[in-house]
Ligand SMILES: Cc1cc2nc3c(=O)[nH]c(=O)nc-3n(C[C@H](O)[C@H](O)[C@H](O)COP(=O)(O)OP(=O)(O)OC[C@H]3O[C@@H](n4cnc5c(N)ncnc54)[C@H](O)[C@@H]3O)c2cc1C
């Protein structure tokens with residue numbers, strides 16, 4: 066555990082990011098799961114939820130490794146991740162889309178404008194909700210897709226409701 | 230308004246509205262909530278006064294362990310109001326104070342008593358002549374002591390019941406529930422007791438999805454895991470479930486308990502499984518007894534069980550998983566978290582739990598500690614400071630944090646009294662959180678037939694608690710002749726699963742601790 070600088074900060078820096086999916090996969094038909102869970106902890110719901118062998122984990126303590134080419138973007142893992150550490154990423158028509166777990170009220174709905182936050186909680190822009198899973202369909206963890214500038218898909222990790 | 234309306238995860242169904250009287254003043258409450266919760270919701274923070282200095286004391290643990298909430302209830306003194314549920318017309322009075330705990334004039338002792346009567350001075354001062362000693366002693370007794378003699382007479386009739394059974398299980402948290410279910414499935418006759426009116430232990434306040442093994446329900450919210458376990462339990466007719474039943478002793482294999490405050494139970498089981506969980510630790514700093522300094526569990530109970538906001542802006546001390554998860558839960562209830570302070574140079578809990586509050590803008594101050602709580606009768610702020618390599622406060626690094634409550638989340642210690650009472654061999658194992666019993670890999674202690682499972686056997690988490698419960702339940706049943714080879718295989722499989730679960734770096738500490746305390750046999 067010597068090199069875990071991120072534990073001193075509570076967030077990971079760019080050079081600590083897990084391997085990135087290829088440009089081709091990011092612009093593919095469906096979004097791809099990107100898991101920011103670098104520390105070995107005994108936790109495995111994502112592995113057990115994946116039906117496509119897209120998550121590799123030999124021991125329950127291994128950090129999950131996503132085989133991006135196997136991931137079909139079904140979102141089974143992001144529904145259950147207790148660490149809120151999974152983000153579905155997608156680039157379409159030159160726009161970026163990040164899907165994340167959201168557990169605050171008021172719930173978000175399609176069309177809502179939101180503030181975009183990075184890993185440190187700093188505002189980095191504005192986005193629009195393009196899809197929101199009804200909270201009751203996933204034991205009250207809403208899945209929310211936000212449209213954002215495409216170069217921010219590795220930066221935006223939370224959203225805040227836009228209060229007028 | 231401190232009562233939560235809508236909450237993202239929990240629907241609070243409050244019971245019938247009733248009125249209780251606090252020092253004569255009517256207060257609105259809801260059936261099903263504790264007196265402490267109702268008073269807190271009404272904005273009352275000072276629940277009692279301390280014994281000697283008459284310092285204000287308030288809500289702290291919410292589970293009947295700290296005694297800071299003692300009041301006179303319907304004429305009966307020294308009742309812990311966090312364990313008593315409201316009834317219409319209930320009369321509550323604060324004790325040891327004039328005219329009441331909120332405005333106690335004896336609180337002037339706090340600033341002067343040490344000047345005139347330092348600790349132990351009553352052995353030296355006013356001891357002669359005899360009449361002076363007697364007079365002073367009588368006066369001193371008026372100021373100290375707890376409460377007054379009961380004004381009310383207990384008119385409920387006491388009852389008594391003797392129970393013979395195969396397995397008695399103490400504690401209905403994930404460990405005790407799992408033990409009951411797995412032992413029950415083999416056909417063994419089981420009695421399961423918990424002092425709370427509900428089952429689930431810690432699970433009932435855990436609104437978040439649990440980390441752990443997906444095969445052991447991780448990814449599911451703690452509250453739901455509690456519901457699932459209870460459903461499995463209620464399917465078994467051979468389990469006698471006793472809630473509001475506190476086990477107070479184990480005498481030569483006989484379990485003694487009190488059910489609903491009125492019925493004495495004498496239980497003669499063939500095996501006993503102790504799954505009493507853990508208590509929260511506290512931390513020493515100036516003013517740590519001020520109302521508004523709470524244990525993490527107390528805050529969770531208020532917020533997630535009763536739907537009452539602990540305050541508007543909190544400071545969290547400790548960045549283990551409990552502190553991190555609590556931070557997130559507070560934000561879900563619409564409470565602001567000013568900061569998390571952590572003495573270690575890095576976050577103690579899982580990175581992902583830190584990341585999810587950090588990205589919502591909560592600062593985490595590592596290498597920092599709390600120096601003091603600020604406020605007269607309740608918390609109005611806190612002073613934090615940086616620590617150097619030798620854990621000493623760096624002069625001049627003090628910083629004031631504005632907050633109206635402080636949450637101490639610095640770890641748990643096993644709730645092991647019954648194990649001592651039963652005469653089990655206990656040893657201090659820091660890796661497991663304190664004094665824990667010597668046992669074999671099935672959880673059987675040095676007293677044959679007495680098992681442990683869950684946090685009381687070593688502070689870990691719910692997945693491990695459930696597995697330990699299953700193992701203990703199965704082993705106890707097997708030893709009594711229930712089950713078949715299949716049962717033995719299942720038990721051994723879970724033992725292996727648990728070993729696998731503990732193989733990572735987070736398990737290293739636990740495994741090191743277990744090495745010292747788990748014996749062959
Ligand atoms: C904030 C927080 C978050 C957590 N998050 C997670 C998580 O995400 N994943 C995870 O795996 N774990 C988590 N845990 C840990 C987990 O909740 C505990 O490890 C687990 O509940 C331990 O189970 P247990 O059955 O040993 O004890 P408990 O759940 O504490 O149950 C003990 C029960 O025994 C009863 N009892 C005690 N003494 C007596 C007596 N004398 N007579 C009768 N009854 C008695 C108590 O009332 C209680 O109901 C978390 C804990 C906290 C505080």
Ligand code: FES
Nearest residue numbers: 291293295296311
């Ligand atoms: S005993 Fe009631 S708050 Fe601790």
